[in-house]
Amino acid sequence: MTADELCDxxxxxxxxxxxxxxxxxxxxEAEGHLADCTYCRKRYKFEDGLRRLVRSSVLEPMEPxxxxxxxxxxxxx
Amino acid sequence: MSETxxxxxxxxxxxxxxRVQFEEEALALADQVYRVARGVSRSKxxxxxLMQETYARAFRSWQSYTPGTNLxxxxxxILTNLNIDRGRRAQRAPDSQPLEETDYFLYNRxxxxxxxxEERVLQRLSQDNVAEALSEVxxxxxxxxxxxxxxxxxxxxxxxxxxxxxxxxxxxxxxxxRILKKELADLAVDxx
Numbered sequence: 001m002t003a004d005e006l007c008d009x010x011x012x013x014x015x016x017x018x019x020x021x022x023x024x025x026x027x028x029e030a031e032g033h034l035a036d037c038t039y040c041r042k043r044y045k046f047e048d049g050l051r052r053l054v055r056s057s058v059l060e061p062m063e064p065x066x067x068x069x070x071x072x073x074x075x076x077x
Numbered sequence: 078m079s080e081t082x083x084x085x086x087x088x089x090x091x092x093x094x095x096r097v098q099f100e101e102e103a104l105a106l107a108d109q110v111y112r113v114a115r116g117v118s119r120s121k122x123x124x125x126x127l128m129q130e131t132y133a134r135a136f137r138s139w140q141s142y143t144p145g146t147n148l149x150x151x152x153x154x155i156l157t158n159l160n161i162d163r164g165r166r167a168q169r170a171p172d173s174q175p176l177e178e179t180d181y182f183l184y185n186r187x188x189x190x191x192x193x194x195e196e197r198v199l200q201r202l203s204q205d206n207v208a209e210a211l212s213e214v215x216x217x218x219x220x221x222x223x224x225x226x227x228x229x230x231x232x233x234x235x236x237x238x239x240x241x242x243x244x245x246x247x248x249x250x251x252x253x254x255r256i257l258k259k260e261l262a263d264l265a266v267d268x269x
Contacts (some may be wrong), residue, residue: 015251019225021232046184046195050258053199054226057207062111066125070107070132074100 009033010040018047099139099148103132106149109228113153116223117160119212127163131156153228154238157220183258186265202261210260218253221246 017030034041118124134155142151187198224235236243
C-alpha cells in the first residue's frame, strides 16, 4: 500500500463512508467502487481495522463502585 | 384545597416525576458516556473523576435538558466542557508536530515489506498502544476522534457537542487521525 497507487475517490469518500456519513445512494456507489478498486479495498480494510482497534481500547467497563457513586449524586427529592 | 394550590401540587409531582425519569435515563447511559470519558482521559482515575463531575452537574441542571432530544449528546457536551475547563490542554501545540506527507506511514512502518494483509498488520498493535497513542493526541483533535470513533456520533452531533462548526469537526478528525497514526507508528518502531 503506497502513495504511488493513490486513488482520488478514496481520499475523498472513504472517511465519510467509514464514519456513516453517506446517504444510502452514496453508500451504494461507494460499495460499488470498493468492489472494483484494489487500492481502496486495502485502504478500507486498514482504516476499518484501525477504528475497531480504537474502539476496543476502551471496552473495559465502568467499575460497579463508580456506577453506585454516580447514582448517589442524585439530588434528594 | 383551593384549585390554585392543587394545580401547584400537581406541577410539583409532575416535576419530581420528570426529574426521576431524567436521572434514570442519564444513569442508563453511563456506560456509553464512560467510554468517551475514558477515551479523552489519560487514566482510569481521571475518567472516573470526570464522570462524577459530569453527573453531578447534569443532576443539578437537569431542567436545562429538553426532553426528547439526544440525552447522550447533552451529557457529553457537559463532559467535554468540564474536561476543557480542567485545563487538560497542557500538551504540545498540534502544529508543532510534523506529519508525514501521506497517510500510509503507519501501514508501512508496521510492515516494511508490504506483504501483510491490511487488517492483520494492525494486530501487531496492542490496546495499550492505542490508549497511549490516543493520550498523545492534543485535546482538540482527540475529543473529535473519540466522539466519532468511540462514541459513534455523526459529524453533526460532534459539532453540536463541542460547539464548533461541522467543517472544523471534519478537519480536526482528519488531522487527529493522522496524529494518532503517527504516534502508533512511533510506538510500533519503539517496540521492535
